[in-house]
Amino acid sequence: MSTLGRIDDLHISFGGVAAANGVSFSVERGELLALIGPNGAGKTTVLRMVAGILRPDRGRVFFDDHDVTALPAHARVRRGLGFTHQIVRPFYGFSTIENVMLAAGHDRTASPWRAIAGRSRTKARQKAQAFLDRFGLGAQAEQSPRTLPLGQRKRLEVARAIALEPKLLLLDEPLAGLSSVEALAVADLIRALPGQGVTIVLVEHNLSEVLRVADRLVVLDAGKVLAEGAPADVMARADVRQAYTGVL
Amino acid sequence: MLFAELIVKGLVYGCMYAMMAVGLTLVYGLLRILHIAHAGVFALGAYMAVTVTNATGSLAFGFVIAAAVSAVAGIAIYRLAYQPILHHSAFVPMVVSIGLFIVMQEGFRLIFGAYGIAFDDNPWYVAHVDLAGISLTYVEIAMVVMSVVLLVGFGLFAGLTRAGIGWRATVTDPQMATSFGVDPVRVRYLNFLFGSALAGIAGGLVGLLNNYVEPTMGGAVSYKALAIVVLGGLGSVRGTLIASLVLGVVESFGAIYLADIFDRDAIGFLFLIVVLMVRPQGLLGRR
Amino acid sequence: MSAYIASLVSVIGINLILALGLNIITGFCGQVSLGHAAFYGLGAYTAAYLAKLGAPLPLTLLAGTAMAGAIGIVVGLTSLRVRHDFLAVTTMGIGFVFLGFVRKQKWLGGELGISGIPGPGLDAVPYALLIAAFAMAVAALSLWIKLSWMGFTFDAVADDEDAARTVGVNVSTYKLTAFGIGTALAGTAGGLYVYFARIILPDTFDFVQSIAVLTMVVIGGTGSVWGVFASTIALTLLPEVSRAAADYRLLIFGAMLMLVMRFSPGGLAGLVHRRRPA
Numbered sequence: 001m002s003t004l005g006r007i008d009d010l011h012i013s014f015g016g017v018a019a020a021n022g023v024s025f026s027v028e029r030g031e032l033l034a035l036i037g038p039n040g041a042g043k044t045t046v047l048r049m050v051a052g053i054l055r056p057d058r059g060r061v062f063f064d065d066h067d068v069t070a071l072p073a074h075a076r077v078r079r080g081l082g083f084t085h086q087i088v089r090p091f092y093g094f095s096t097i098e099n100v101m102l103a104a105g106h107d108r109t110a111s112p113w114r115a116i117a118g119r120s121r122t123k124a125r126q127k128a129q130a131f132l133d134r135f136g137l138g139a140q141a142e143q144s145p146r147t148l149p150l151g152q153r154k155r156l157e158v159a160r161a162i163a164l165e166p167k168l169l170l171l172d173e174p175l176a177g178l179s180s181v182e183a184l185a186v187a188d189l190i191r192a193l194p195g196q197g198v199t200i201v202l203v204e205h206n207l208s209e210v211l212r213v214a215d216r217l218v219v220l221d222a223g224k225v226l227a228e229g230a231p232a233d234v235m236a237r238a239d240v241r242q243a244y245t246g247v248l
Numbered sequence: 249m250l251f252a253e254l255i256v257k258g259l260v261y262g263c264m265y266a267m268m269a270v271g272l273t274l275v276y277g278l279l280r281i282l283h284i285a286h287a288g289v290f291a292l293g294a295y296m297a298v299t300v301t302n303a304t305g306s307l308a309f310g311f312v313i314a315a316a317v318s319a320v321a322g323i324a325i326y327r328l329a330y331q332p333i334l335h336h337s338a339f340v341p342m343v344v345s346i347g348l349f350i351v352m353q354e355g356f357r358l359i360f361g362a363y364g365i366a367f368d369d370n371p372w373y374v375a376h377v378d379l380a381g382i383s384l385t386y387v388e389i390a391m392v393v394m395s396v397v398l399l400v401g402f403g404l405f406a407g408l409t410r411a412g413i414g415w416r417a418t419v420t421d422p423q424m425a426t427s428f429g430v431d432p433v434r435v436r437y438l439n440f441l442f443g444s445a446l447a448g449i450a451g452g453l454v455g456l457l458n459n460y461v462e463p464t465m466g467g468a469v470s471y472k473a474l475a476i477v478v479l480g481g482l483g484s485v486r487g488t489l490i491a492s493l494v495l496g497v498v499e500s501f502g503a504i505y506l507a508d509i510f511d512r513d514a515i516g517f518l519f520l521i522v523v524l525m526v527r528p529q530g531l532l533g534r535r
Numbered sequence: 536m537s538a539y540i541a542s543l544v545s546v547i548g549i550n551l552i553l554a555l556g557l558n559i560i561t562g563f564c565g566q567v568s569l570g571h572a573a574f575y576g577l578g579a580y581t582a583a584y585l586a587k588l589g590a591p592l593p594l595t596l597l598a599g600t601a602m603a604g605a606i607g608i609v610v611g612l613t614s615l616r617v618r619h620d621f622l623a624v625t626t627m628g629i630g631f632v633f634l635g636f637v638r639k640q641k642w643l644g645g646e647l648g649i650s651g652i653p654g655p656g657l658d659a660v661p662y663a664l665l666i667a668a669f670a671m672a673v674a675a676l677s678l679w680i681k682l683s684w685m686g687f688t689f690d691a692v693a694d695d696e697d698a699a700r701t702v703g704v705n706v707s708t709y710k711l712t713a714f715g716i717g718t719a720l721a722g723t724a725g726g727l728y729v730y731f732a733r734i735i736l737p738d739t740f741d742f743v744q745s746i747a748v749l750t751m752v753v754i755g756g757t758g759s760v761w762g763v764f765a766s767t768i769a770l771t772l773l774p775e776v777s778r779a780a781a782d783y784r785l786l787i788f789g790a791m792l793m794l795v796m797r798f799s800p801g802g803l804a805g806l807v808h809r810r811r812p813a
């Protein structure tokens with residue numbers, strides 16, 4: 001396995017309070033890495049810095065052998081570094097399939113020149129329908145995301161990100177708010193992604209699902225990496241248990 | 249000496265802008281509406297002041313009526329124009345506000361005529377006093393005194409009374425305030441009442457200052473007040489007050505030193521655009 | 536075609552180009568502009584100035600278009616930096632800065648504007664048809680954009696900028712594109728207006744003009760090409776219907792803005808279709 005993404009010594013503080021205080025770890029090609037930690041540990045913040053939504057005060061982000069620290073989020077997406085939002089953000093003005101079509105036609109939207117040159121949406125629609133089918137949303141294609149229950153919105157968020165054909169996908173709590181049956185189904189979909197060539201960094205509080213699907217864990221606490229390694233080893237550590245029970 | 253005079257005149261105008269801009273800021277802070285129709289309320293105040301004063305001979309009575317009618321108009325605008333469309337995106341209330349402003353302006357033209365009205369008896373816009381070599385008319389002095397009294401009064405009310413604290417809390421964070429038992433709808437009415445009364449008084453004072461009231465008089469002032477609200481960081485009363493004075497002074501200098509390049513009304517916006525290029529969050533706003 | 540009809544066609548054509556241009560910025564891309572008349576004016580002043588120097592019509596038109604589009608992109612740059620609500624006030628400000636500038640320029644005729652502009656080298660009727668042809672071309676361009684991937688992407692930017700970034704859309708580039716196209720079209724309209732009116736006054740390009748164009752867009756249905764097309768023609772003809780309609784034109788515009796937003800924020804098009812019509 002080779003390293004696909006690496007972050008090196010990321011720092012950021014909000015109003016003098018450090019939310020990330022020297023975070024470093026890397027993700028290998030084809031693995032499912034789970035980033036866990038108590039509430040407020042800085043998981044979302046780290047993910048947003050990796051995605052390029054937040055600019056770190058210090059530190060670097062490497063992706064696919066390039067330093068992408070200076071790139072804005074959309075440019076990282078174009079290089080294959082996709083992300084989803086903790087609170088789902090579908091285009092509410094679009095139908096479900098249109099949401100995925102826009103992502104599936106990402107070569108079309110790369111520049112205004114290309115975008116104005118073409119009209120045909122047939123191919124993108126076919127691709128989008130296939131992604132929807134894969135994520136169990138085939139029947140909801142023409143509905144507005146407003147009408148979808150949360151579980152389906154979460155799937156849509158992942159389907160849209162996958163339609164961009166990313167190499168690495170950052171998922172922020174895709175299971176939050178789902179019933180245990182739904183969570184199981186979505187977790188299975190996520191588990192299948194590395195086999196399809198998409199490396200995953202998963203932030204998730206649902207520990208039973210995390211332990212079921214993750215290849216490796218990174219534990220974050222108070223803006224620092226507390227532990228890293230195989231799930232069983234990490235969860236056995238006293239300091240990790242302490243970090244969770246100390247807060248919860 | 250010119251220097252000091254420009255500063256003082258700028259501050260006088262700044263006080264007038266502050267009376268306009270505070271109402272806009274309160275409305276923005278609470279409802280996220282760019283309340284362009286505030287310009288119409290300003291002109292309404294001016295028309296009330298001039299017609300009532302001319303009819304009764306009492307300036308004080310004219311201004312009381314101006315403030316009261318403007319306050320009622322402000323509440324009516326909220327209730328009838330904005331409240332039914334608050335659930336739409338900010339674009340919709342803004343367009344409604346523009347439409348309402350045009351209707352008011354054209355309404356004044358139809359009712360009061362296109363050519364404007366003067367006060368029958370207005371010695372105060374020429375009579376002046378010398379203060380350390382700077383001459384100020386009585387109206388200019390009244391403008392400063394009125395704005396300071398009203399705004400300080402408002403500040404005391406907002407800072408010291410229970411209702412005022414609820415009000416401030418609502419403007420800062422409506423949801424939070426609601427959960428502490430403040431009635432947000434009452435605060436909205438208070439907002440429009442107070443902001444509109446201030447605008448009406450400002451309109452009356454500007455009418456006195458120029459001894460002339462015309463249908464379009466609200467335009468330039470309130471566009472600048474909008475610029476001030478943005479400069480002040482949108483929704484911050486303190487920022488708005490400071491920005492009002494800054495803009496008044498900048499305009500007063502600009503009107504002299506840039507006279508060959510830009511007219512007076514352009515200077516405020518030029519300043520706004522330059523500031524936004526450097527500080528996109530406004531002069532005092534936070535990101 | 537009588538001279539009266541020719542002048543009506545010319546005015547309708549110019550208004551169509553203005554409204555369809557603003558529709559690309561506000562309707563397609565969701566960026567508020569309250570200063571569209573400034574770009575109309577930039578195009579007009581550029582074309583008039585060059586025409587007086589003896590430049591031929593194609594050149595002046597092109598220069599007016601390029602000037603308005605270039606400044607439009609600069610203004611678009613502020614839209615990238617400021618909050619959404621600021622943009623309305625900033626674009627309004629651009630209008631005042633433009634007017635405040637030309638009014639003070641002696642070389643642009645100051646308050647009196649530019650007069651004695653040479654004719655287009657065409658009679659009134661063929662010139663009106665030329666304007667109409669431009670308007671049709673702009674309508675066709677609008678429809679093409681709307682149905683192309685550009686329109687799809689504009690929709691996404693207007694709907695949710697953060698979500699658009701998630702799918703790899705360079706939001707800034709698309710916003711600047713919208714501003715560039717929309718304001719350049721306003722410049723074209725300005726250039727065409729110059730040869731039609733043969734005299735330009737600063738006040739033609741004031742805030743009221745910006746609002747009039749916005750009214751055409753909003754009444755038609757922000758984002759709908761057909762809606763804007765129809766409402767522009769209707770609102771331009773309104774003052775011709777009767778003396779009263781001409782006198783109370785602004786009052787009617789204001790009242791329509793309020794009523795349409797209150798009862799059908801999607802404009803005329805919103806009454807016909809339910810969601811994002813072409």
Ligand SMILES: Nc1ncnc2c1ncn2[C@@H]1O[C@H](COP(=O)(O)OP(=O)(O)OP(=O)(O)O)[C@@H](O)[C@H]1O
Nearest residue numbers: 014015018019037038039040041042043044045046
């Ligand atoms: N934009 C911001 N401004 C100020 N503070 C912030 C901001 N974003 C995050 N923080 C703070 O940084 C810390 C880390 O927050 P973050 O959202 O990254 O935690 P998290 O691990 O994702 O938590 P959760 O599990 O609850 O989602 C918290 O203390 C939070 O309050």
Ligand SMILES: [Mg+2]
Nearest residue numbers: 043044045086
């Ligand atoms: Mg989080």
